[in-house]
Amino acid sequence: MATRTNVTAPADAAARRAVRPVICYEVDHLPRYDAALYDAARANLTLIDTVIVPPREARTFRVPAGHFWRIASIEGPQVGDLNLWNAHDLTERFFSGKTRALHATHVTTGDRLWSTLPHLRPLATITHDTLGWYGFDADGGGVHDVIGTRCDPYTNRLLKGTDYHHCCHSNLTRALAAECGLPLDAAESHVHDVLNVFMCTGFTRDTHQYFMKASPVRPGDFIEFFAEIDLIGALSACPGGDCGAQHSADVAQCHPLSIEIFRPAEDALAGWHSPPQNAYSRSHGT
Numbered sequence: 001m002a003t004r005t006n007v008t009a010p011a012d013a014a015a016r017r018a019v020r021p022v023i024c025y026e027v028d029h030l031p032r033y034d035a036a037l038y039d040a041a042r043a044n045l046t047l048i049d050t051v052i053v054p055p056r057e058a059r060t061f062r063v064p065a066g067h068f069w070r071i072a073s074i075e076g077p078q079v080g081d082l083n084l085w086n087a088h089d090l091t092e093r094f095f096s097g098k099t100r101a102l103h104a105t106h107v108t109t110g111d112r113l114w115s116t117l118p119h120l121r122p123l124a125t126i127t128h129d130t131l132g133w134y135g136f137d138a139d140g141g142g143v144h145d146v147i148g149t150r151c152d153p154y155t156n157r158l159l160k161g162t163d164y165h166h167c168c169h170s171n172l173t174r175a176l177a178a179e180c181g182l183p184l185d186a187a188e189s190h191v192h193d194v195l196n197v198f199m200c201t202g203f204t205r206d207t208h209q210y211f212m213k214a215s216p217v218r219p220g221d222f223i224e225f226f227a228e229i230d231l232i233g234a235l236s237a238c239p240g241g242d243c244g245a246q247h248s249a250d251v252a253q254c255h256p257l258s259i260e261i262f263r264p265a266e267d268a269l270a271g272w273h274s275p276p277q278n279a280y281s282r283s284h285g286t
């Protein structure tokens with residue numbers, strides 16, 4: 001086991017380490033995933049829009065509340081970096097960290113994509129995942145992580161001393177600027193930590209460092225979401241391709257991704273409502 005200090009462990013170190021872990025949040029109290037509702041709604045879908053994301057670029061899409069969308073692999077293994085915003089308020093956006101804390105390091109069918117404080121409500125629910133079979137592999141890797149942040153030109157500059165303009169961060173920034181008619185710097189301030197769609201990642205067992213390995217995704221695979229509120233999404237086809245070797249460069253083989261938007265049958269969501277804003281008073285004790 002790696003240690004980072006030269007201090008001596010106390011005599012009761014083993015006992016201190018052996019206390020039982022407790023799941024941090026009482027997740028049994030989360031709103032239940034109503035599989036019957038979503039399964040009935042997704043049984044009869046009408047395709048209403050398709051967006052193709054070119055390699056090393058991002059594209060935006062809009063999904064009305066109560067609709068579904070799928071992100072699919074179409075020509076070869078490819079990772080996608082996803083951002084989500086409330087279509088009427090860009091300050092309410094996907095909260096990768098709390099999604100991780102409430103669900104797990106990697107998400108799949110039944111998990112929600114939560115929004116930032118003070119909203120903290122489901123932006124979307126994952127309703128199907130053809131990679132749901134993957135689970136966790138012998139390296140501790142899984143797919144669709146909410147632990148990575150996105151490749152970005154600042155970290156690239158820090159590590160390599162060069163400028164690369166097609167990192168997911170820049171791709172998402174350009175796409176959001178075009179979608180909303182924002183200056184680049186304003187759009188950049190809304191770009192946030194992503195859901196790493198199809199990416200296979202984990203932490204090394206010895207040093208607990210973030211690792212990636214070639215994605216198991218193949219053409220025909222898709223992950224499907226239900227929009228709980230009106231959404232703007234942006235998806236970048238990462239310059240890392242399947243992220244089996246490197247990113248932040250034009251070296252990896254990259255492929256497009258497709259985004260398909262679906263409308264369910266008219267009466268399929270009877271009784272369903274968009275989740276309300278979080279009910280906390282925001283008084284903070286004052």
Ligand SMILES: [Zn+2]
Pocket residue numbers: 081150151167168169238239240247
């Ligand atoms: Zn990337």
